[in-house]
Amino acid sequence: LIIKPENTAITTGVAKSALELEKRCRVVDKILDYGAGKLRNSKYLLSKGYNVSILDTKLQIEKQKQSDLELFGKIYTTEEFPAIEMYDAILCSFVINVIAEPFERVKVLNKAYELLKDNGLLFLEIRKGNGISQNKYNVPYSDGFLVGKNEIKTFQKPFNKNDIFLLFKNTKFAIIELKTCSDSLILIAQKLMEVNENEYGKIRVN
Ligand SMILES: C[S@@+](CC[C@H](N)C(=O)[O-])C[C@H]1O[C@@H](n2cnc3c(N)ncnc32)[C@H](O)[C@@H]1O
Numbered sequence: 385l386i387i388k389p390e391n392t393a394i395t396t397g398v399a400k401s402a403l404e405l406e407k408r409c410r411v412v413d414k415i416l417d418y419g420a421g422k423l424r425n426s427k428y429l430l431s432k433g434y435n436v437s438i439l440d441t442k443l444q445i446e447k448q449k450q451s452d453l454e455l456f457g458k459i460y461t462t463e464e465f466p467a468i469e470m471y472d473a474i475l476c477s478f479v480i481n482v483i484a485e486p487f488e489r490v491k492v493l494n495k496a497y498e499l500l501k502d503n504g505l506l507f508l509e510i511r512k513g514n515g516i517s518q519n520k521y522n523v524p525y526s527d528g529f530l531v532g533k534n535e536i537k538t539f540q541k542p543f544n545k546n547d548i549f550l551l552f553k554n555t556k557f558a559i560i561e562l563k564t565c566s567d568s569l570i571l572i573a574q575k576l577m578e579v580n581e582n583e584y585g586k587i588r589v590n
């Protein structure tokens with residue numbers, strides 16, 4: 385069984401979570417695009433003047449054009465990640481739902497937490513159920529579905545609000561907003577230094 389999360393990336397449009405980030409972040413803020421894929425959101429944010437760094441698997445980074453990669457502050461791979469910089473905001477758009485192992489999703493969130501400055505914001509967008517389970521080539525796998533008719537598959541897990549709350553219970557983030565869009569859920573979470581343990585992963589209305 386070969387699962388290639390890299391194959392889920394698309395080039396068109398801009399994720400709503402990137403627009404949400406733009407609304408809330410100043411142009412001087414340092415942004416990390418976590419699971420940047422084919423760079424559609426990171427290029428958009430660059431065009432708006434942000435200082436953007438990117439992270440994805442080595443395989444995905446190597447597929448991108450050198451001339452594109454040169455535009456970014458730092459380029460990290462999941463395999464080599466000596467990240468020394470801290471970020472004001474992290475965008476993580478349609479990444480969590482392509483990861484088949486539940487503990488790997490928590491690892492991504494914990495890593496994002498580590499990389500944020502105090503009060504830094506995480507903008508997370510996750511695919512909802514629409515269409516994933518109905519496709520005739522999909523078979524149940526882990527807590528989601530393997531997608532694709534060839535031997536190379538991708539994984540998709542449809543998320544609902546409750547799945548997101550359960551996921552964030554295992555993190556230290558405070559959730560400050562959860563929005564439902566047509567195909568996705570957008571969550572904005574903050575690294576608050578004064579959060580008590582019993583508030584981890586809970587909603588805070590600001
Ligand atoms: C559906 S694409 C989304 C790409 C981009 N964020 C966007 O919205 O266009 C998912 C991306 O997450 C990457 N990915 C999967 N697991 C990851 C992990 N553990 N850490 C970082 N990136 C990961 C994949 O390689 C792929 O590029």
